[in-house]
Amino acid sequence: MSITRHNWTKEEIIAIYNKPLMDLLYEAATIHRAHHDPNVVQVSTLLSIKTGGCPEDCGYCPQAARYHTNIEGNDLMTVNQVKAQALRAKSNGSSRVCMGAAWRNVKDGEEFDQVLEMVRTINKLDMEVCCTLGMLTENQAKRLAEAGLYAYNHNLDTSEEYYKEVISTRGFEDRLQTIENVRKTNVTVCSGGIIGMGESIEDRAGMLVALSTLNPQPESVPINALVAVEGTPMEDEKPVEIWEMIRMVATTRIVMPETQVRLSAGRTEMSREGQAMCFFAGANSIFAGDKLLTTPNPDVNEDMKMFEMLGLQPQKPFIKIMQPKTVEAEDSQYKPLGEKPKWSRPGHVIERNLEASTKGK
Numbered sequence: 001m002s003i004t005r006h007n008w009t010k011e012e013i014i015a016i017y018n019k020p021l022m023d024l025l026y027e028a029a030t031i032h033r034a035h036h037d038p039n040v041v042q043v044s045t046l047l048s049i050k051t052g053g054c055p056e057d058c059g060y061c062p063q064a065a066r067y068h069t070n071i072e073g074n075d076l077m078t079v080n081q082v083k084a085q086a087l088r089a090k091s092n093g094s095s096r097v098c099m100g101a102a103w104r105n106v107k108d109g110e111e112f113d114q115v116l117e118m119v120r121t122i123n124k125l126d127m128e129v130c131c132t133l134g135m136l137t138e139n140q141a142k143r144l145a146e147a148g149l150y151a152y153n154h155n156l157d158t159s160e161e162y163y164k165e166v167i168s169t170r171g172f173e174d175r176l177q178t179i180e181n182v183r184k185t186n187v188t189v190c191s192g193g194i195i196g197m198g199e200s201i202e203d204r205a206g207m208l209v210a211l212s213t214l215n216p217q218p219e220s221v222p223i224n225a226l227v228a229v230e231g232t233p234m235e236d237e238k239p240v241e242i243w244e245m246i247r248m249v250a251t252t253r254i255v256m257p258e259t260q261v262r263l264s265a266g267r268t269e270m271s272r273e274g275q276a277m278c279f280f281a282g283a284n285s286i287f288a289g290d291k292l293l294t295t296p297n298p299d300v301n302e303d304m305k306m307f308e309m310l311g312l313q314p315q316k317p318f319i320k321i322m323q324p325k326t327v328e329a330e331d332s333q334y335k336p337l338g339e340k341p342k343w344s345r346p347g348h349v350i351e352r353n354l355e356a357s358t359k360g361k
Helices: 009-016 021-035 078-092 110-123 138-147 174-181 200-214 242-255 273-283 299-309 351-358
Strands: 040-050 096-101 128-134 150-153 188-189 193-195 220-225 260-265 283-288
Touching: 009 021, 009 242, 021 040, 021 188, 040 110, 040 260, 078 096, 078 220, 096 110, 096 150, 096 188, 110 128, 138 174, 138 193, 138 260, 150 193, 150 220, 174 188, 188 220, 193 200, 193 242, 200 242, 220 242, 220 283, 242 260, 242 273, 273 299
Parallel strands: 040 096, 040 283, 096 128, 128 150, 150 188, 193 220, 220 260, 260 283
Antiparallel strands: none
16 A cells, blocks of 8 residues: 655656556556556546636637637536536536636636536536636635535646746746645645646656645646647647656556546547556546537547446546535625735746737737
8 A cells, every 4th residue: 555645756756757667557556456446437527618718828728818729719608508518417427517717817706606606506416516717815715615616626737847838927836826725625626737738757747746745635636638729839749649648647646646637638639548558557537528628528428438348437426525515605604805816927928829829910
């Protein structure tokens, strides 16, 4: 039985990542079986409740308003629309609905109140509810917790060093501060990153250092392979090789033994055999549904066929942590404070981001 460590070094993680593949797989699979049922996979559905128009300059993201990606934006969905999508996801085997809004940070007001009502509605369907809404304050995190939020996603994306080559409109510390604000509630943390953005193995290890040294470690860590979207600064990045994904999953499993490791973006480019290797290496969560916010994802029926072929079962909700109680809006202890936090704007220039923003004008 491995012991969860919070003092991993970059050198140790690089050494794990570079092990002979069979040794790496054996170690990861052994640790995985010590902490998880290897035949159970948690299934989440990702729903874009507000698409496009984001003011950030994340180099990988087609939802950034400054890039020309032909993404069709939409205003915030209604509670009834979200409920219908959640019921559909539940009927397809999902135990969790993750709602994403293309915001830089949460702002108190009607739209946030609407999101809180979405959280209440989905929690009452006996499904886990996750949100990814950008940076948020401690009070906003407490309001989400009161509504019945199960998890909050806030990815670190990459290492602190390489972060400056990807995003200039917010700082790495803002990510950590948001996670810290979530940790002041009973909401679980979902935080991972993306590989294939031009980063080095050292950067991948650096991201895992940042995640694994959090105490407690995130309950969920999504590992995304970059989907290079035309019009973004990263449109010409080469696809991630399946071996890189397998190594990243296995290394994540070893350094974060109790975490659920999620195969996220990029699964459309992965064969069933490749995904099976990832499950063996310690992945035990996927996003299901035909779209991840704006990028393609395997059809849910194809996923269920793959599960049947591999003898995998979808995880039931609230297995790891009990279902949160929902407090109705009128009974809420936490009220909007109208906060205007000063999240950082580093403002340095990333040449490829600048070029992408001016292209097509």
